[in-house]
Amino acid sequence: MDVTVAEFIRRTVLKVPRSHIPALLQAWGFLPAARLQALDVRPLKEAIAEAVVQLCQENSASIKEAAVLDIVYNHTFQNKRVWTVYQMTKATGGETDIFDFTAFKRKFKRRIQSSLINVTINFKEFEDNAIWIRIAWGTSYTKPNQYKATYVVYHSQTPYAFISKSINRSNLPLLCQALIVASNYGDIREMELRSHCLDSLKDIVFKRYSQTFQTHHPKPLQERNVAPENVDPRLIQEDKSEKERIQRVNQEVFGDGPQPKLEFAQYKLETMFKSSPKMVNVSERESFRCLVKFSSPHLLEALKSLAPAGMADAPLSPLLTCIPHKARNYFKIKERKGVLAAGLVSP
Amino acid sequence: MEPSRAYLSPPSFLPACLPGVLSRLEKLEARARALALKQEEAEQQQRQEVARLRARIKQLRRRRDELKGKVSLQQAALGRREEATSSGAEPVPTARVQERALLQWKVETVEAMLRVFYLTGISGKLTERGVCFCLSTAYDGNYLDSYYLDIVITQPVRIHRHSVPIFIPLKRIAAKYLQTDVRCFLATLSAHLNAYVGRKYQADYLQKHFSAFLGGHWQKNSLYNMLAFNYDVTTESSTFPFRVKLLYGDLDRSLPTEASVSCKEDVPASLLEKAATHSSLFMNMALHKAFDTFRKAAETPDNTE
Numbered sequence: 001m002d003v004t005v006a007e008f009i010r011r012t013v014l015k016v017p018r019s020h021i022p023a024l025l026q027a028w029g030f031l032p033a034a035r036l037q038a039l040d041v042r043p044l045k046e047a048i049a050e051a052v053v054q055l056c057q058e059n060s061a062s063i064k065e066a067a068v069l070d071i072v073y074n075h076t077f078q079n080k081r082v083w084t085v086y087q088m089t090k091a092t093g094g095e096t097d098i099f100d101f102t103a104f105k106r107k108f109k110r111r112i113q114s115s116l117i118n119v120t121i122n123f124k125e126f127e128d129n130a131i132w133i134r135i136a137w138g139t140s141y142t143k144p145n146q147y148k149a150t151y152v153v154y155h156s157q158t159p160y161a162f163i164s165k166s167i168n169r170s171n172l173p174l175l176c177q178a179l180i181v182a183s184n185y186g187d188i189r190e191m192e193l194r195s196h197c198l199d200s201l202k203d204i205v206f207k208r209y210s211q212t213f214q215t216h217h218p219k220p221l222q223e224r225n226v227a228p229e230n231v232d233p234r235l236i237q238e239d240k241s242e243k244e245r246i247q248r249v250n251q252e253v254f255g256d257g258p259q260p261k262l263e264f265a266q267y268k269l270e271t272m273f274k275s276s277p278k279m280v281n282v283s284e285r286e287s288f289r290c291l292v293k294f295s296s297p298h299l300l301e302a303l304k305s306l307a308p309a310g311m312a313d314a315p316l317s318p319l320l321t322c323i324p325h326k327a328r329n330y331f332k333i334k335e336r337k338g339v340l341a342a343g344l345v346s347p
Numbered sequence: 348m349e350p351s352r353a354y355l356s357p358p359s360f361l362p363a364c365l366p367g368v369l370s371r372l373e374k375l376e377a378r379a380r381a382l383a384l385k386q387e388e389a390e391q392q393q394r395q396e397v398a399r400l401r402a403r404i405k406q407l408r409r410r411r412d413e414l415k416g417k418v419s420l421q422q423a424a425l426g427r428r429e430e431a432t433s434s435g436a437e438p439v440p441t442a443r444v445q446e447r448a449l450l451q452w453k454v455e456t457v458e459a460m461l462r463v464f465y466l467t468g469i470s471g472k473l474t475e476r477g478v479c480f481c482l483s484t485a486y487d488g489n490y491l492d493s494y495y496l497d498i499v500i501t502q503p504v505r506i507h508r509h510s511v512p513i514f515i516p517l518k519r520i521a522a523k524y525l526q527t528d529v530r531c532f533l534a535t536l537s538a539h540l541n542a543y544v545g546r547k548y549q550a551d552y553l554q555k556h557f558s559a560f561l562g563g564h565w566q567k568n569s570l571y572n573m574l575a576f577n578y579d580v581t582t583e584s585s586t587f588p589f590r591v592k593l594l595y596g597d598l599d600r601s602l603p604t605e606a607s608v609s610c611k612e613d614v615p616a617s618l619l620e621k622a623a624t625h626s627s628l629f630m631n632m633a634l635h636k637a638f639d640t641f642r643k644a645a646e647t648p649d650n651t652e
Contacts, residue, residue, distance in 0.1 A: 099568040129569045156568040206513045210578045213495035216461045340433040
């Protein structure tokens with residue numbers, strides 16, 4: 001077994017928290033189950049890593065298996081990376097084709113390897129129909145850098161691909177080309193949607209998140225654990241109707257279920273600065289450049305709780321509430337033509 | 348100055364400058380006395396005020412009790428009068444009751460009608476700008492997910508929001524039918540959704556309930572229109588793995604258009620026949636029903652299957 005492969009496997013195992021190591025190695029599926037059970041996870045992680053490398057050496061692991069281990073690691077800890085969503089469009093209104101995984105792999109590899117020989121490409125399909133592609137890039141005279149690989153997640157028969165932000169931007173056009181060719185699409189563009197939580201990104205673009213629709217048959221509300229309030233009959237809530245109105249409006253906008261998890265929303269303002277006429281006229285000729293960034297561990301839940309907490313008026317501004325619907329969290333706000341008011345422009 | 352000196356003459360042994368201090372003291376004493384008087388007066392006034400208010404409270408309470416008594420008497424009288432005349436003459440209360448019963452019946456009928464629409468699979472509700480359709484899906488006697496379409500009636504008609512999964516070719520169906528024939532659009536979309544949900548149900552049911560038969564190597568895609576897996580076929584002597592690949596060419600049907608069953612070359616000829624029968628079985632009946640027949644055949648061993 002190659003020294004670089006051994007080192008790579010060792011470093012990958014060292015990245016994993018100790019409690020997850022057995023599950024990860026089992027999901028990898030390369031080492032025989034009996035040896036895995038015999039693996040001792042009590043000593044220090046360095047010792048465990050050494051033991052794993054030893055086992056791999058006995059089973060003669062190659063770079064392919066090491067790459068699959070890396071994919072499994074990143075799949076388990078997918079929220080450590082920042083994912084960007086790309087949308088593909090069909091050039092012609094073709095019929096839905098039956099997705100053939102082997103043909104996809106072949107076309108993808110062929111497209112990339114026709115331009116760059118020194119790449120390592122690996123695929124793995126997971127239970128939820130997600131195909132993970134791992135590409136380690138090299139150049140014409142250097143070997144592929146296994147430690148800075150790019151990951152692409154693609155669900156068959158969907159026009160979306162999720163690419164993890166990798167430092168190497170120069171290889172991105174080639175990657176996009178390969179994706180379109182392999183999946184029979186015509187064009188690809190980057191959407192203004194980025195987050196750490198891959199599942200939430202999938203929920204937004206696959207429309208799996210909870211939306212409210214007007215219907216004659218409201219779904220029965222799930223029983224929520226509402227602790228019985230200590231209602232003192234002498235206390236009267238003066239603004240009870242207002243609170244109920246806020247609750248209702250909030251529910252119409254956000255729905256009942258959990259919101260997708262985004263970490264930030266960024267608004268780039270290119271509007272004119274509107275001030276009292278007393279201020280200097282010169283500054284009004286130019287756009288007032290301003291960047292507003294909302295960040296939170298869970299942005300949409302935070303926005304949902306703004307109105308009930310009394311910190312904002314309900315209904316919230318449509319600029320904030322349209323994030324899942326428009327599937328973007330980077331906005332450019334320009335002047336509306338003809339009327340001096342901020343308008344929403346989607347490029 | 349004079350009156351104060353009248354009752355307070357300085358003792359003879361004190362020097363002559365003291366009268367100034369003492370007069371100051373006298374003045375202060377007088378002021379203190381005056382203040383004390385004022386305070387006493389104020390307190391007295393306050394006490395009188397409190398007593399007056401208490402008396403007023405008692406008065407108001409008495410009045411309130413009187414009025415309460417009067418109201419209850421009147422209500423009792425009214426009740427007695429209503430009872431006395433309920434059997435016959437007063438038309439107003441009973442008409443109201445009848446009206447209410449009629450309204451309730453109407454509401455219940457409408458609700459039942461809406462529920463029936465919901466159960467048919469396509470139901471809708473008018474919104475301010477258009478209609479919101481609810482397409483509910485069902486397969487094999489189970490009601491499954493509902494999908495929603497919010498349509499805005501403008502020129503041209505467009506879909507504002509929807510919860511249809513991304514791999515259903517909504518855009519293609521909309522481009523074909525939405526502007527011309529909404530009914531056809533809804534029917535086609537409903538057929539696609541029901542078929543997708545049916546295929547998914549079959550695959551999930553198979554994996555859950557027939558895992559003993561299955562061999563692994565599952566291949567499927569998001570639309571569930573390609574399914575490939577290994578399964579075991581037991582004969583009297585041994586178990587043979589078969590591999591089946593199902594292709595669902597028609598997206599609005601939940602039965603495959605192509606089923607190819609393959610096995611290894613070195614198998615007896617009877618098994619090849621079996622493969623052919625299995626293939627036609629998969630083409631004609633739902634997956635889990637097909638496997639049900641396999642299981643029954645395995646339980647009652649016979650050679651004719």
